Amino acid sequence: MSVDTSKVATSNRTDAATASKPGPAGSLASWADDRLGLATAMKKNLRKVFPDHWSFMLGEIALWSFVVLLLTGVFLTLWFNPSMGHITYEGSYDQLRGVGMSESMASTLHISFDVRGGLLMRQMHHWAAAIFIASMMVHLLRVAFTGAYRKPRELNWVIGCLLLLLGTLEGFTGYSLPDDLLSGTGVRAADGFLKATPVAGSYMSFLLFGGEFPGESIIPRLYIIHVLLIPGILLALIAAHMLLLVYHKHTQWPGPGRTEQNVVGFPMLPVYAAKAGGFFFMVFGVIAIMGGLLSINPVWKFGPYDPTKVTAGSQPDWYMGWPDGLLRIIPTGWESVIFGYTISWNVMLPILIVPPMMLVILMLLPFIEGWITGDKRDHHLLQRPRNAPTRTAVMVSLMTFYGLAWAAGGNDIIAIKLHLSINQITYFMRVAIFLGPLLAFWITRRWCISLQRHDNEKLLHGYETGIITRSPEGQYAERHLPINETSAYTLTARDRDEVYTVGGDTDASGVAAPNSRSEKLRARLSSWMYSHNVQKPTRAELEEAHHHAEHEAELQAGLDHPVDGHQFDDHRLRDTDDVPLRDH
């Protein structure tokens, strides 16, 4: 598509760069292409079109905070000493001087108090980690709520879920490194989780810790996992995530001229590159200000790890909170001894079974949905959450489960801050963790369906103007005006849902259809998923409604002024076909 540059301001030259004189950028590109042959690939990609929407920025926050993590992390490694060797602290933090601690704790204190900018980098690193995981989660919700995970993007969804898992593990290994009292408490809990693993648990614990807990190996081992192993995998998966994004081209919201077959937006070079590049600096800048002003993980207040000590209100980093919450609300005594071997359901269920199961459910969502709908088409137009009521409700239900489990992980903090009984909070959570998601599902689905009805009302009868008219008979009615064409088209730019039905148990020649049981299940699920949804009106219905509106207008034709109520003020009703009263 050619761009009309005739009216572009003079700083954007109207004369296009000519092929005869390539200019400095062109010569460099030629030099590189002679050796690398990249022009063929770059030809399409340099001006690749990316659609614009604020919600597409959420994943970018995750990407850029990961870059900040790499930069600040490298800085920290220059001073951090991942050793459990015991020394006496002699640095400049008075309250701990003369206290015995590990070298990793001492070097963390050194970075915090004796290296200029060290505390800033430590706090930026920790804040960036929190933002990394939070933005991945919000990005995940955006993708799920808009149906962006549908074909052909299922595998990128799976990669995204793995990134979330790895990010969480990376966070855990990271905050365990300083070997302070809080992180050591977390590591000891992790040791308890390992030991709860059937059969091999005790051996896994001994192998990880290099002997009996706590040993002298765990910090150096977590360190290499934290700075090499997981970041390496993260980098590779992020690269794959981005490559697939480029290959599939970004999804877009439906609207005039935006279809399943095209992508409308700004070219990578220059607009999108500038916006994304500028956004990197903004994310970096916000994290720098947070690192400068907001204290996070003040390890000097916790003191060095001592296996016999603990602080009240011990909390893991927030993203570890939800399994910890499940751990807290397990009722007393869930442990069995079978043939003399101990099985700790009280640890296995909330840590080793439910969280991995949740991850698997999350990864399978697009595949389950695809199987139920039988929809094998490629989807590039996003859906509004209301237009997929069951999917939206399932996601809200999962969010509710997560949120309740997370709140249960802070039951001690809630009890203190709100002066409640910790026991009663825990009893409440034991019930709410089951009822809450069901209730959330039901409310969300009904809510979505109501919003769908409201959309249809707007399409058929227009929007509510808030103007009340009185007919000659004395009847009062609110005047509705049609919404503009752009809004009306955008509201209808969605597929009609199709409930899958089984053709019959036998085919034409009387042979039992294969998989008829699973097909029946699929039909039931499809009906459960779609049959309550409100479909958009047909052209006939729309015309009928508009005809009705015209008829009403005719009834008012005898009047010498439009019945809009504005004869009493200065806001004469404009011609709604040209300029709508308000833009929907």
Added chain:
Amino acid sequence: MSNDNSSTPEHPVNAPDGTPVPYETHVPTHRDAEPISDPGLPVHTWRPTDVDPKAEKRAERQIAAMFIAAMISAVLFVVAYFSFEVGDNWDTFAGLGASTITLGLTLGLSLLLIGTGIIHLARKLMADHEMVEMRHPAASPQEDREATVQALNDGLAEAGIGRRPLVRNTMLGAVAVLGLPAVVLLRDLAPGDALDVEKLGQTIWEPGMRLVRDVVGTPILASEIEMGDLINAAPEAMFPTEENGYPELHGAEEQAEKAKGAIIIVRMDPDDIIPLPGREKWTVDGIISYSKICTHVGCPISLYERTTHHVLCPCHQSTFDLADHAKVIFGPAARPLPQLPIAVDDEGYLVAQGDFNEPIGASFWEREKL
């Protein structure tokens, strides 16, 4: 509203032979039934900076101002770096570290100004024509697919692996058995004797070992414990002296014994204690001692409520009734805290009668076997 599209049930999915249909024929069959036709892309509207040279110049000045301010902020960062002390005589600003605050603010401001400058540039001065690009199906063209499948089959046929099951099976077997060295290599993550699960069943406590205060290591006279006291204590062997003759412990061994040997001692009215059968003589005049390590996942318990004799683990709120053999009365733990049988020696100090009679801390698979 009725679901009126049952007349068009088929998704244009795959051709009968299973190959995907090209995208163009993918267009939903009920496109004609769309209630409103696509009005097409809205017309482009020019920005003030496109048509008004003044607005354009203003935008240029704004952007340049942001970049200049970013430079100033970066220079101020350097100034702050050398101006404010850290370490022993650290400068403060409103009670906070002046260095960290000023470094963070100047760095952040500089970055934010560069970022907003670039985005302002993109929004005001770069061409803002939306472009349209056509999509292509994610799948490769059909002929490419066929060629690839053909190449794959040709390659497999030429390799002949399928025709020679003996070769194939032994090759797979050889590679699979290679997993053994990979796993065995990890055995020495816990070298030699360090991998001894039996150790989970023992602590350093032994008959006659004194109970000492956990920080200073001084022995505890039974008579000096007041009613309602809770004392965090450790085995005397953790504080070896020439006098007591215990061997020096180092590194991992010291940490492991410290992690397992920690106890709490409380004194309550002897009548409040409900001893388990066989444990009647494990206490000294209302003084009773338990492992400090929670039986849930191994946090050290704390938070003692003296009137109820309940002690709570701050990690996951398991609550134990110390008067009643530390049974779990709330929270996720499944087992009572192991009790340390205690007595007094000739000098009136508290001593252990022996080790715990069960493993302390979190549960594990072989727990009942030790």
